Amino acid sequence: MSAWTCIRRYIGQGIRPSGTSQAEFTLPAVLLGLLIGCLLCFTNLYFGLQTGWISMMSLQSALIGFLISRLLPKPMTPQENIVLQTTAVATGTMPLAAGFVGILPALGLLDEERDGVPPLHLSWIAAVGWSCAVAFFGVFLSPPIRKQVIIEEQLPFPSGTATAQLISVLHKLPPPDTTIRRRHTGYQALTVEDGDDGHFPDTPATADVVETVEPPAQEPVEQKESWMALLWSFVASGIMTLLAYFFPIVFSIPLFGNYLAKEWLWSFTPSLSYIGQGIIMGFPTTLSMNLGMLVGWGILSPLSKYSGWAPGPVGDMSIGARGWILWVSLAIMCADSAVSLLPVIAEFITKELRKRRGDDAAEHLKDNNEVETEDRLVPNSWVLWGLGFSVLLGILLVWLVFGNEGIKPWATVVGFIMGGLLSILGVRALGETDLNPVSGLGKISQLLFAVIQPGNIVANIIAGGVAEAGAQQAGDLMQDLKTGHLIHASPRAQFYGQLIGSALSIVVTSTAYNLYSRAYTIPGPSFPAPTAYVWLSLARLLRDGQLPAKSGLFMLVFALIFGAIAGLKAYAVRRQPPYAKWIPSGVAFAIGFLNTPSFSLARLVGGITEYVYHRRVVKDGHDIRLIIIASGFVLGEGVISVVSLVLRTFGVGVTSCWGCGHGLCSGCPAS
Structure with a gap:
């Protein structure tokens, strides 16, 4: 029986947990998941093009899905909620997985005189083709990786575990069993000490913004109170967004004066959505980001300017x-x-060597770890056929979209192979530390293609995107599968949700990107797409080997410093000392360099709010009020941005450019 036949069969009657009569894969769960996922898709594309940072939003999807389900005649089961949030995540994260916030803008930055090829701007149908090429490879990779990292190695996946904990609170279930029955000293059951903020490090730019929430000691927030908090935060953020569209100074306040704003780009964007993202990221991550901002924009930027290394604006x-x-x-x-x-x-490597030595007892233990019956798992035949089909489809579509001059078919094959290998490494890192290092994994692929297809910048960027897509998507879906494992949801039901969500998101993401491209210049003042410059700059460096004056020395020094810090952090995360979360995140620190200070300052406000709330306001337990408000802030601006897009498309401009003398106001002539 094919996967799609099973989907049609089960969407009517629903997959049911063993020994119960509760359905899991149901029409309401899938439709609500798609609805929430579409909202997340627009939101993530909007913020991804602005800042390079998107959010997986699995916890928010589960929370919003739960609240909406209270309006249905029959409330959803916990397993349905997991299918809902799995579908939403698969739909909402396509802007990053398919490279709409980095790869495609980078191709649009190509310069024929410098790069030998003109800028590549994909049409809507070409964007759909490219998305189809990379949309399903990670989905079919997830079942075998699940068996390895969730069932056999039982890695913690803190964010997936946190979502399971929240769902257990919302549905008034006993807390999920997070104890690990294996010989690994790095993981302990997730607990939050008295007064701790309950957050783990988050992954920026080329990964996800995620948060962990320990089950509150008290009863969950009342349904009516939850709805009101979500509604008012959504409305407040939406009003702020529309106000900033008609009066751009609202989001471009020259906090330190017009001179610093105009000449050095020091402004402040009091976006409620940015503040909400800071709440979700947590104080340690936003602190790392702002430390990077201070070093990059407060020290290195003036140094490079006055030393003549960067003479331009x-x-x-x-x-x-x-x-x-x-x-x-x-x-x-x-x-x-x-x-x-x-x-x-x-x-x-150590585990593989142990396997080769024949640790029969360990193998026997692994065989007994699976708790699901065969009819609830994804058959191996589906995985093999799906991987084969997705690779062949990807090779064909990439060739049709970019042609032989863009990337050779054999090179696309290598890209998928790299994606598979890097997915395993990325997922394992994510499972241990809650950080998916896809930014580095994509660069590894670029380094390889600089050797096997030298001089071809387009191939370098595309191959890196193919490899990164697999690693990114597999990591996102593994967090959801960990949630399902802890709440005893069917992996097959989640697999169906992933397929459906990814399929719909191809059209939604391509359409949204096409609309934004028609209304705005990408990259441009409104959507600078900072990660596009990272992709293109590395591709050019690998081809030409030329760095800006004196930048090589500073690159070496900072690489050594943060290599040492990353080593300390990796050691600390596995030993769980109290100071582990305060060790700076290198990726978050680097994001502070990539984006202007306005990006980081507002998120610091959110991080401080989160810290104070859990230290001063909620002392005797944890609740979800702040997460609800933060979710409303993020969704409000993301959804209302579609209204701004429509206004811009129909030629409706700003009402007043008062106060925009610094030239940083989006939509004003001076900018």
Whole structure:
């Protein structure tokens, strides 16, 4: 029986947990998941093009799905809620998985004189073809990886575990069993000490913003109170967004004066959505980001400008300070990701050597770890046929979209192979540390293609995107599968949700990107797409070998510093000392370089709010009020941005450019 036949069969009667009469894969769960996922898709594309940072939003999807399900005649079961949030995540994260926030804008930045090829701007149908090429490979990779990292190795996946804990609270279930029956000293059951903030490190730019929430000691927030908090936060953020569209100064306040705003890009964006994202990220992550902002924009930017290393305007990505510090940011991200992977690779090799020595007892234990029956698992035949079909389809579509001059078919095959290998490393790192180092993994693929297809910038970027897509998607879906494992949801039901969500998101993401491209210049003032410059800059460096003046020395110094910090963090995360979460995140630090100060400052406000709330306001337990408000803030701006897009498309401009003398106001002539 084919996968799609089973989907049609089960969507009517629903997959049911063993020994119960409760359905899991149901029409309401799938439809609500798709609805929430579409909202997340627009939201993630909007913020991804602005900042390079998107959110997996699995916890928010589960929360919003639960609240909406209270309005249905028959409330959803916990397992249905998991199918809902799995479908939503698969739909909402396609802007990053398919490279709409980095790869496609990077191709649009190509310069024929410098790169030998003109800019590539994909049509809607070409964007759909590219998305189809990379949309399903990670989905079919997830079942075998699940068996390895969730069932056999029982890695913790903190964010997936946190979502399971929240769902157990919402549905008034006993807390999920997070004890690990294996000989690994790095993981302990997730607990939150008195007064702790309950957050784990988050992954920026080329991964997800996620948060962990320990089950509250008290009863969950009342349904009516939850709805009101979500509604008012959504409305407040939406009003703020529309106000900023008609009066751009609202989101471009020259906090330190017009001179610093105009000449050095120091402004403040009091976006409620940015604040909500800061709440979700947590104080440690936003602190790392703002430390990076201070070093990058407060020290290195003026240094490079006054030393003559970056003579152009500060905001110029080619000859200005912003383009100069980009290289230091790239060095930090690569060093952090590479060092973070070393313990994962070492452990992987050690386990493989143990297998070869024939540890029969360990193999017997592994065989007994699976708790699901065969009819609830994804058959191996589906995985093999699906992987084969998705690779063949991907090769064909990439060739049709980019042609032989873009990337050779055999090179696309290598990209998928790299994606499979890097997915295993990325998922293992994510499972241990809650950080998916896909930024570094994509750069590894770029390094390989600089050797096997030298001089071809388009192939370098596309191959990196193919490899990164698999690693990113497999990581996102593994968090959901960990949630399902703890709540005893059917992996097959989640697999169906992943397929459906990914399929719909191909059209939604391509359409949204096409609309934004018609209304705005991408990259441009409104949507700078900072990660596009990272992809293109590395591709150019690997081809030409030329760095801006003196940047190589600073890249080396910062790479060594953050390589050492990443090593310390990897060690600390596995030993769980109290100070582990306060060790700076290299990737978050680098994001502070990539984006202007306005991006980081507002998120710091959210991080401080989260810290104070859990230290001063909620002292005797944890509740979900703040998460509900933060979710409303994020969704409000993301959804209302579609209204702004429609207004811009029909030529409705700003009402007043009062106060925009610094030239940073989106939509004003001076900008």
